[in-house]
Amino acid sequence: MAGTTKSGKRKFLKYGTIFILVILILIQFIPAKRTNPAVVQEPKWDSPETRAFAVRACFDCHSNETKWPDYAYVAPVSWFIIDDVNEGRKHFNMSNWKPGDGDEAAKEVRKGDMPMWRYTLMHPNARLTDTEKQKFISGLIATFGEEKEHKDQSKTNTKRDRTIRFSDEGE
Numbered sequence: 001m002a003g004t005t006k007s008g009k010r011k012f013l014k015y016g017t018i019f020i021l022v023i024l025i026l027i028q029f030i031p032a033k034r035t036n037p038a039v040v041q042e043p044k045w046d047s048p049e050t051r052a053f054a055v056r057a058c059f060d061c062h063s064n065e066t067k068w069p070d071y072a073y074v075a076p077v078s079w080f081i082i083d084d085v086n087e088g089r090k091h092f093n094m095s096n097w098k099p100g101d102g103d104e105a106a107k108e109v110r111k112g113d114m115p116m117w118r119y120t121l122m123h124p125n126a127r128l129t130d131t132e133k134q135k136f137i138s139g140l141i142a143t144f145g146e147e148k149e150h151k152d153q154s155k156t157n158t159k160r161d162r163t164i165r166f167s168d169e170g171e
Contacts, residue, residue: 027075032082034072037064039095043102043143050139054094057115057126057136058105061088064095069122084116102144106137 045051060066061084072081092102108114110133115126128136 024075030075032073032075032078034066034068034078034082034085035064036066037095039064041097042094043097046139046142050136050143053128053132053136053139057109057128059094060123060126061085061116061119062092062094064089064093071122084119102140103147105144106140107147109133109137109140 045054054062055065066085068081072078089096092105094102105114109128115123120127
């Protein structure tokens with residue numbers, strides 16, 4: 001009896017492995033759309049150094065100049081990479097920049113949320129030293145402004161709007 005159980009486990013393992021390999025091969029035929037649309041407009045960078053940091057740490061997900069590595073053509077990994085790039089471009093695209101975009105960039109780098117850890121895992125050159133990070137944050141603020149400035153303005157506008165509404169109601 002013990003021999004049958006071992007034999008059954010081996011068969012299960014063998015057929016399970018074959019099944020998984022067949023699935024992995026079949027999913028390669030599911031189309032995945034990797035795009036690099038034309039560059040519309042880049043921001044006016046405060047310095048070439050800031051742009052170089054952005055190219056190194058941000059452009060693959062936040063521009064239309066993505067360098068698609070070989071593993072970005074292998075499903076299911078490709079699906080995650082394509083989704084990250086599409087989300088990054090949707091949130092902030094340095095190739096389709098509009099004035100007023102990017103004021104969160106310095107905050108995201110300062111908090112350590114960008115570049116994403118899983119990106120730097122496969123792209124170690126995207127990791128910035130503490131000195132580079134400080135220079136990059138300063139450059140991002142000089143290029144895009146700082147989110148805090150916009151929040152302070154919106155708070156002021158909100159207070160003024162409330163005052164106007166309050167005085168309008170009394171009339």
